[in-house]
Amino acid sequence: MHPLLARITTMGPLAEATFARFLKLGQERTLARHACWSQPGDAVTEFAIVQSGLVRHYYVDAKGRESVKAFRGPGEFSAAYAELIQRRPSRTFIQALLPTRLLAFNLDAFEALAADSLELQRLARRIVEQHFVSKEQREYEFLQLSAEARYQRFCEERPEHLAHIPQHQVASYIGITPVALSRIRARLAKRR
Amino acid sequence: MHPLLARITTMGPLAEATFARFLKLGQERTLARHACWSQPGDAVTEFAIVQSGLVRHYYVDAKGRESVKAFRGPGEFSAAYAELIQRRPSRTFIQALLPTRLLAFNLDAFEALAADSLELQRLARRIVEQHFVSKEQREYEFLQLSAEARYQRFCEERPEHLAHIPQHQVASYIGITPVALSRIRARLAKRR
DNA sequence: GCGCTTTCTTAACCCGGGTTAACGAGCCCC
């Protein structure tokens, strides 16, 4: 079985034939380290699946401050999803943290393929549902956990990426400054 | 046209006939002020549309501290959505802040109806998409806005509910304590 | 392999928000 199909079917069933038609829509994109796939102002027309490497999704505010929304590794979806859904221009950067290969899908092409496919509609729904659940999990962490606890959760959640993500981006992801994260780490190290 | 259909079609097209079949699944639920519709531990089997009144969704942590996730008024969806999707027991309270009428739908019944309906699948997908977008908006506010700015945004977003929501619940929603919100309000009032 | 840039750490100082407590006002229930 195609490894991507294996991954996708963790979200819901998908017949091999349907998957094959879906796969044909995908276009390879190669990103050098630090290259951006999407930038604010771009029209968002595609979503992608990370084949290898690592990307981050982030905002930049008027004063140039970055806020990291997400990190996405192999097998995960990557897109300016909210903007894609709303068919608005991108507000978010998507940048490769490592040399990265994406498989990109044009949304209109996907919609055309899914227009008469219950199977693909259901799958698309499952995928958004997963995105929703993970955002709600994040909301939970902001509401109920301290910065220190959020950092520990992050370390458990993404151990395989930790080595490739600069610490100040982790800080931004959990909603604090790099200096604050450095202090938290010092505190944790002392407490062993 | 049925007012509920008008509301639903703001999310996507839905034929009157399909809507009628959907509507037949709905069951009226009446909640007294302060009554809870869902509580942690409950099996989650339904989602609902608020017909009149106002509800809040919230967590309670081990130390008894509440964190408000959402307020939902007429025409909006209300459910322990993440748990429903994952078919896990509820982690959230849903409580009426006013005498409230809900139209509740059993998920399994809905899935059965939607099983062979592209239209309903597409609609279900649109609904989750909207939920996703609003969670991402909330993430954006936690990452990039100060507590004061989050409060001002909330006041603009839900002016019609402000009178019915105790201030400490607003504080919880924006992620601060009641005391802190009181200070923010005093600051804003002084600045005119 | 040199030099520059990026990253992390540490320190000092400040401020926003948390905590606790006390008080007053309103609301609701009996």
Added chain:
DNA sequence: GGGGCTCGTTAACCCGGGTTAAGAAAGCGC
């Protein structure tokens, strides 16, 4: 229409995290 509640406000104190700055270490481009 009292007596409790629940609510909101204010004050005092504390602490976590923001800010700025400086220095050390590591990474990277050329």
